[in-house]
């Protein structure tokens with residue numbers, strides 16, 4: 001069974017409640033229809049009900065009558081969510097009047113539904129920029145205890161099976177935190193190790209990437225990765241973590257052996273942790289396009305509830321897949 005099939009089978013058995021706040025966006029609506037058809041999750045769709053029904057009819061969608069639709073301007077929990085938002089953000093200067101306006105924003109409403117225990121996870125971003133999806137999540141759901149930073153991992157399914165774990169690798173951070181400190185980079189590495197175990201299903205061999213391998217270059221950017229590697233090893237002594245490594249030393253066995261002799265990870269890494277968001281985001285998109293790899297994600301890690309962000313260029317199947325992943329994360333967190 002391939003990885004995606006496994007993830008979907010797991011989702012079917014869990015039947016989590018996933019919010020899709022962009023209910024009037026056509027790809028999202030088509031994905032919701034497909035998810036109900038495949039039985040991957042219970043869908044809570046936010047949007048104008050009339051518009052959703054019209055779009056469903058125009059596009060011949062047969063399963064949308066099984067969706068729960070929430071009109072952001074008019075629903076039974078509006079007061080409850082306004083109170084909740086006001087309580088959480090009043091120390092940051094939010095007034096009740098501002099809260100009552102913000103709850104009409106589907107991206108805030110979706111996250112409030114999770115915080116109130118009325119939903120288990122969220123997928124958004126087909127129609128909104130990453131920052132706009134993440135901001136309400138950061139403000140309301142926040143990070144897991146002991147974690148200070150949220151980051152985004154991609155599960156890369158490569159055509160060339162010689163890399164990673166039979167062609168599967170995990171890349172991070174490719175989506176969230178522009179310039180992490182050494183401590184934050186260490187947290188990202190450990191969180192990515194956990195994501196690898198939970199979603200990709202294999203034991204992580206983590207390479208902390210740089211433009212230097214084992215002291216070959218001297219620069220403060222290299223120092224950051226060296227320090228991050230040390231902290232990550234202390235944080236997760238049970239995980240295989242190696243740094244600093246150049247990308248060729250991380251994934252090509254002969255080069256790993258030459259540049260980092262004796263390392264069990266150099267040349268055999270299945271998880272790549274990038275020093276900045278620039279390097280991670282650019283690399284995953286190049287590998288996706290030039291190597292025709294499938295890029296599943298970003299899977300957001302470190303948040304106290306599973307909230308995942310789509311690329312605005314996403315396809316219907318990207319949304320379906322990310323909902324299945326989110327359902328797996330939600331079920332894992334409930335355990």
Ligand code: ACO
Pocket residue numbers: 092130131132134135138139143148149150151174175176177178281298310311
């Ligand atoms: N982890 C956890 N919390 C965070 C993080 C983080 N990485 N970043 C910010 N926060 C929290 C802050 O502590 C703050 O909380 P508070 O209001 O309770 O004090 C809140 O979020 C807002 O913080 P700001 O610094 O005001 O956040 P801002 O909105 O400026 O930036 C954001 C956060 C939006 C995530 C920003 O870092 C960003 O835009 N990152 C890049 C995202 C992106 O564009 N990625 C590339 C595209 S994705 C793709 O291609 C798949």
